[in-house]
Amino acid sequence: MTCEAVMILEIPELLNAQEVAYLRQTAREGKFADGALTARNLPKGYKENLQLQPTQKQANEINAIVRRALARNERVGDYVMVRDTSLPMISKYEPGMHYSRHVDNVLIGWPNPIRTDMSMTIFMHEPDTYDGGELEFDSDLGLKTYKLASGGAVIYPTTHYHRVTPVTRGERLAVVVWIQSFIADPTQRRIVGDLRHLASEFAGKPELKSEHDMLLRSALDLMRMWVQN
Structure with a gap:
């Protein structure tokens, strides 16, 4: 990809x-x-x-x-x-x-x-x-x-x-x-996508757990703001 x-x-x-x-x-x-x-x-x-x-x-x-x-x-x-x-x-x-x-x-x-x-x-x-x-x-x-x-x-x-x-x-x-x-705005969608992608790259690496958790939380917080049901 x-x-x-x-x-x-x-x-x-x-x-x-x-x-x-x-x-x-x-x-x-x-x-x-x-x-x-x-x-x-x-x-x-x-x-x-x-x-x-x-x-x-x-x-x-x-x-x-x-x-x-x-x-x-x-x-x-x-x-x-x-x-x-x-x-x-x-x-x-x-x-x-x-x-x-x-x-x-x-x-x-x-x-x-x-x-x-x-x-x-x-x-x-x-x-x-x-x-x-x-x-x-x-x-x-x-x-x-x-x-x-x-x-x-x-x-x-x-x-x-x-x-x-x-x-x-x-x-x-x-x-x-x-x-x-679920996110109509392309810029918002890209921001969330980048954060989720980075979080997935850090997943399974114990030394990067705090960074993973921070990225994932930020992505989820933005999704709560921007997702349209």
């Missing part, structure tokens, strides 16, 4: 090989629809991809896989603090497809929407099986580009401008999820 100054979290192997295999098979067997249908407020040609139309059983299983993966990952616990998630969406990009620079909607998942504090892309194919399809971000530090191994995830504030570059060979398959955090 790496954490950029702009709070983009890179988490290798968020999904294990068995979970990736199930999602790939579901995509192979499923029906896809034009992704532009979910972006009616964007100009024509701005979003060109395909989105899986899962059965209810498939949707439930995909959702369960993603939720389990988020719950078991320590860095997600430290830095994301998941309160709720949207239903995962499997997107597919074939040659010529792309998604131009944009920010995601603030509410997703009608009729019971969640506030979108963070967005997540889980890569489902190995990088050498397709060309293009990079996930790109504009930031104060310049352009950031991600194209992870299968099962790897990128989690980022939903307010970040981002794009998917055109695919020129092969197929880009990804799972996209939106996350509502």
